[in-house]
Amino acid sequence: METQLAALRTELAESRRECALLDRMIAHVPAGIAFLDTDLVFRKVNATLAKFLGLTVEAMLGRRMFDVLPETREYYGPLMEQLLRTGEPFRAVEAPFSYTVNGVPMETFWDFTYMPIVSRDGRPEGVLVLNHEVSERVASQRQLREQITRLKALDQLKADFLNAASHELRTPLTSIKGYAEFLEDGVGGQLTPTQRDHVYQIQAGTQRLRRIVDDMLDFARLEAGVFQLQPLRTDLGKVIEQEVASLRPLAQEKQVVLELRGLVPSVPLVATVDPLRIGQVLLNLVGNAIKFTPAGGHVAVEAKGDAGSLRVEVRDTGIGIPADCHERVFEKFYQVNPSSTREHGGAGLGLAISKALVEAHGGEIGLHSVPGEGSTFWFALTV
Numbered sequence: 171m172e173t174q175l176a177a178l179r180t181e182l183a184e185s186r187r188e189c190a191l192l193d194r195m196i197a198h199v200p201a202g203i204a205f206l207d208t209d210l211v212f213r214k215v216n217a218t219l220a221k222f223l224g225l226t227v228e229a230m231l232g233r234r235m236f237d238v239l240p241e242t243r244e245y246y247g248p249l250m251e252q253l254l255r256t257g258e259p260f261r262a263v264e265a266p267f268s269y270t271v272n273g274v275p276m277e278t279f280w281d282f283t284y285m286p287i288v289s290r291d292g293r294p295e296g297v298l299v300l301n302h303e304v305s306e307r308v309a310s311q312r313q314l315r316e317q318i319t320r321l322k323a324l325d326q327l328k329a330d331f332l333n334a335a336s337h338e339l340r341t342p343l344t345s346i347k348g349y350a351e352f353l354e355d356g357v358g359g360q361l362t363p364t365q366r367d368h369v370y371q372i373q374a375g376t377q378r379l380r381r382i383v384d385d386m387l388d389f390a391r392l393e394a395g396v397f398q399l400q401p402l403r404t405d406l407g408k409v410i411e412q413e414v415a416s417l418r419p420l421a422q423e424k425q426v427v428l429e430l431r432g433l434v435p436s437v438p439l440v441a442t443v444d445p446l447r448i449g450q451v452l453l454n455l456v457g458n459a460i461k462f463t464p465a466g467g468h469v470a471v472e473a474k475g476d477a478g479s480l481r482v483e484v485r486d487t488g489i490g491i492p493a494d495c496h497e498r499v500f501e502k503f504y505q506v507n508p509s510s511t512r513e514h515g516g517a518g519l520g521l522a523i524s525k526a527l528v529e530a531h532g533g534e535i536g537l538h539s540v541p542g543e544g545s546t547f548w549f550a551l552t553v
């Protein structure tokens with residue numbers, strides 16, 4: 171008898187220790203845990219949940235859920251009823267949960283699981299509640315969404331401005347160009363050699379400005395999605411020759427050798443592309459190559475074609491581009507060295523436009539470059 175009692179005592183002490191350990195574990199789990207009986211009275215509550223709610227465990231234990239949290243009755247009343255009736259668990263993500271702490275209304279969000287507990291003989295015993303406050307996550311997501319909306323509006327504003335500004339700039343530019351031509355042709359009287367040189371400077375500046383304004387306009391159209399390709403059966407060799415010829419004066423002026431390779435007249439590089447747009451891509455790539463290659467350097471344009479594809483490479487011996495900028499140079503307005511813009515001209519849109527144009531053709535564009543050695547820009551089209 172004595173020994174039996176002693177054994178029972180040890181067992182009791184043991185199971186008390188285990189219970190206490192379990193209680194401590196539950197108290198410290200970083201999630202809210204509660205057990206509600208079928209009358210929705212709190213039978214177990216952990217400290218995490220009480221703290222979340224701005225209450226104490228003692229203030230909750232033994233009391234009905236809707237007495238402790240009256241604001242929750244409207245939403246959770248029917249839900250609890252359904253849980254106990256069906257025995258099916260209920261899970262929710264980022265569910266809103268409003269309550270008051272010392273008269274202060276709290277708007278919170280929770281991920282929660284409500285798990286009905288059923289006895290062995292199938293009687294509902296209560297509901298196990300597991301929840302986790304995610305208000306911060308919801309708030310930061312909301313903030314992010316608001317930021318995106320604001321940024322989109324800003325982007326639109328910039329596109330609208332670009333569009334309006336480039337339209338407005340075009341008209342006076344056309345008139346400057348026209349009058350400079352009149353002067354050059356001697357319509358208003360013969361020019362002295364100095365005056366002639368001045369007119370030439372005006373024309374060169376106008377041309378540069380015209381390119382920038384055209385870039386801005388094209389870019390605005392691309393962004394607005396009102397850009398349409400007009401594909402034609404095109405001899406790409408011709409397009410390349412034309413664009414390269416138009417850039418020869420620039421190359422000469424900069425003392426850069428501009429050479430064309432791989433164009434064999436007997437092998438026409440025929441593809442169905444928009445010749446004006448592909449011409450524009452070439453103009454951008456070759457223009458950049460000349461622009462970023464110092465005097466004495468070399469620019470080569472090479473075209474290769476085979477059964478299914480066409481590849482054009484523009485190689486230069488210029489300043490090159492650091493590896494960490496290779497992707498960014500295709501972004502709008504990005505320039506590796508914006509302070510040299512004044513010297514070179516350009517708005518940082520040429521490559522963004524070229525990429526959009528090549529991709530509109532279903533093609534690819536890329537580069538290989540080593541600073542101080544040179545760059546190779548290429549694009550490939552399927553034919």
Ligand SMILES: Nc1ncnc2c1ncn2[C@@H]1O[C@H](COP(=O)(O)OP(=O)(O)O)[C@@H](O)[C@H]1O
Pocket residue numbers: 454458459462486488489490491499504505506507515516517518519520521522545
């Ligand atoms: N061939 C090249 N060599 C060196 N840098 C280049 C070359 N092509 C483009 N870049 C770099 O990429 C930037 C973006 O080019 P682009 O979009 O054509 O704009 P922009 O010519 O108006 O500056 C240039 O400012 C330059 O820093």
Ligand SMILES: [Mg+2]
Pocket residue numbers: 454457458516519520521
């Ligand atoms: Mg450019």
